[in-house]
Amino acid sequence: MLDVIKLVKVNKSFGGLHVLKDVDLEVAEGEKLVIIGPSGSGKSTTVRCMNFLEEPTSGEVYINGELLTHKNKTQIVRSSIAMVFQQFNLYPHKTVLENLTLAPIKLQKVPKAEAEERAFKYLDIVGLREKANSYPTTLSGGQQQRVAIARALCSRAKIILFDEPTSALDPETVQEVLDVMIRLASEKNITMVIVTHEMGFARQVADRVIFMDDGRIIEQGPPEHFFTNPTEERTKAFLSKILR
Amino acid sequence: MIEQIFTPWRWQNLFTEWPLLLRAFLTTLEAAVLALLLALILGVIFGLMSSSHHRLPRAVARVYVEFFQNTPLMIQLFFVFFALPYAGINLPSFTCGVLCVGVYTGAYISEVVRAGIGSIPRGQFEAAYSQGFTYLQTMTLIILPQTVKIILPPLVNQCVNLIKNTSVLAMIAGGDLMYVANNWATNGNASYGPAYLICGVLYFCLCFPLSTWARRYEEKLKRQDIRTPEEVLETEAMAS
Numbered sequence A: 001m002l003d004v005i006k007l008v009k010v011n012k013s014f015g016g017l018h019v020l021k022d023v024d025l026e027v028a029e030g031e032k033l034v035i036i037g038p039s040g041s042g043k044s045t046t047v048r049c050m051n052f053l054e055e056p057t058s059g060e061v062y063i064n065g066e067l068l069t070h071k072n073k074t075q076i077v078r079s080s081i082a083m084v085f086q087q088f089n090l091y092p093h094k095t096v097l098e099n100l101t102l103a104p105i106k107l108q109k110v111p112k113a114e115a116e117e118r119a120f121k122y123l124d125i126v127g128l129r130e131k132a133n134s135y136p137t138t139l140s141g142g143q144q145q146r147v148a149i150a151r152a153l154c155s156r157a158k159i160i161l162f163d164e165p166t167s168a169l170d171p172e173t174v175q176e177v178l179d180v181m182i183r184l185a186s187e188k189n190i191t192m193v194i195v196t197h198e199m200g201f202a203r204q205v206a207d208r209v210i211f212m213d214d215g216r217i218i219e220q221g222p223p224e225h226f227f228t229n230p231t232e233e234r235t236k237a238f239l240s241k242i243l244r
Numbered sequence B: 001m002i003e004q005i006f007t008p009w010r011w012q013n014l015f016t017e018w019p020l021l022l023r024a025f026l027t028t029l030e031a032a033v034l035a036l037l038l039a040l041i042l043g044v045i046f047g048l049m050s051s052s053h054h055r056l057p058r059a060v061a062r063v064y065v066e067f068f069q070n071t072p073l074m075i076q077l078f079f080v081f082f083a084l085p086y087a088g089i090n091l092p093s094f095t096c097g098v099l100c101v102g103v104y105t106g107a108y109i110s111e112v113v114r115a116g117i118g119s120i121p122r123g124q125f126e127a128a129y130s131q132g133f134t135y136l137q138t139m140t141l142i143i144l145p146q147t148v149k150i151i152l153p154p155l156v157n158q159c160v161n162l163i164k165n166t167s168v169l170a171m172i173a174g175g176d177l178m179y180v181a182n183n184w185a186t187n188g189n190a191s192y193g194p195a196y197l198i199c200g201v202l203y204f205c206l207c208f209p210l211s212t213w214a215r216r217y218e219e220k221l222k223r224q225d226i227r228t229p230e231e232v233l234e235t236e237a238m239a240s
C-alpha cells in the first residue's frame, strides 16, 4: 500500500534544543496511527512536521510521495492534510458555518451554496447542525472541538492530524469528541495521525501505536502487542504510569 | 486677550465672516479625512511588515516608525514644502499637509496594528496555515479582522491626534481652521481672542466625541477581559 506520509531522518532543533532525532516514519493510506509518550518527547513536533507548521532542520517529509518543501507546502497542505488542535483554534470572528466554509470557498473555489451544503453534512456527522449560526465562543469545549473536526472534514483532505484533541476539554465532554473520532476511524480511506493520552481510545481505534521519548521513536506495534507486551523498559515505565 | 473675549464687536466681526470660517472648517475636515486614509493604508502595510518573520521588512518598518515618531511633524512638513521644490517637486500646500500628516500618523498607526496582530494567539495563525491559507490570506481573512475590535480605541485616539495635527497646515498657508484663525488674529483689528477660542471649540467638537467614544469602548473591552494593544506592548516590554 502507498505511504501517504513518510518521514526520512527528520531532525528538528529549536535554537540549541534538539527536539527530534532522526525520526523515520511511514504512514500507510487509511492507517490510524496513534502517537503516545511523555510531555516534551516531541509528539507535537513530529505531527507538525507533517504539515510543515514546523519545518524540519534536516531530513525529508513526503506527502503522497511528493517531497514537502517551503515552496510547495501551502499547495500540498491545502489539498491533502487537515489538522485538529488541542486548543480547537476556531476563528472566533466567524460563525460555525463560516468556520467550515471559509477554506473551501476561498481556497478550493467551491461555490458558497455547495460549501454550505457540505458544511451541514459534516455538522450532522458531529451532531451540531443547530449550532451553524452560533459563534464558537458560545459553545462548550467539546462542541468547539467537534466543530473543528467538521472543519477538518470540510477540506476533504484524506489525511487528518490530531494533536491531543481532548487534552483541553472538561472531563465530561471528552467522550463526545472521542465518539466522533471513533466513528471517523471507521472510514477506510481517511488516514488519521493522533497524539493522545486516552489509552482506551488508542487501543480501540489504532492500527499501530508509536511510543516516543526524548525525540525518538522508541517502540511501535499493533495495539494488542503494544499494550500487553511492550518490550522496551521506557515504554513499560510510561504505560505503568499512565494506565496505573 | 482675555478682555477681547468679552468685547462684543470683535465677536460680531467674526460672525459676519462665518462663510470663511465654514470653508476653513471644511478644509480641515477634508485634510483630516484624506490624511487618515493615507495613514490607515500606510499603517496596515507597515504594521504587517513589522509583524513579518523576515528581517528585511521588519527593519524597513522599524526605520519608518522611528524616523517619523522621533522628528517633529513641523520639520517634516517644512522639508517637503520648502526643500523638495529644489528637487523640482512642487506640491500645493494642502497636498503637502495631507501627505505629511498622513505619513506621520501612519507611523503611529503601524505600531497600533503591530500590537493588534501581536495580541492574536498563535493558534489562529496555525489553524490558517494548516488549512493552506497563504500569509496574505491569513492576515486579511483571519488575523486583521480579529484585531479590529481591539485596535479601534487606539486607532480613534490616533485619529484625534491627526485632526489636531492638521493645524500644521496653517504654517504653510493651507487654508485650514488654524490658518484662518491666525489670519483673523493678525488682520489689523487683532481679534485673536475670539478667533482662537472659536477655532479651539471647533477642534474640540470634532475630537471630543471621538476620544470619548474610544475611552468608553476601551472600558467595555476591559470589562470583557480582552487584552488591549497597550497591554500587549507592556508585556512585550517586560519580556525583553
Ligand SMILES: Nc1ncnc2c1ncn2[C@@H]1O[C@H](COP(=O)(O)OP(=O)(O)O)[C@@H](O)[C@H]1O
Pocket: A014, A017, A019, A037, A038, A039, A040, A041, A042, A043, A044, A045, A046
Ligand atoms: N516553538 C518552539 N520553540 C522552542 N521550543 C519548542 C517549540 N516547540 C516545542 N519546543 C520544545 O520541544 C520539545 C518537544 O515539544 P513537543 O513536540 O511539543 O512535545 P510533546 O508534544 O511530546 O509534549 C519540548 O521540550 C518543547 O519545549
Ligand SMILES: [Mg+2]
Pocket: A043, A044, A045, A163, A164
Ligand atoms: Mg504536544
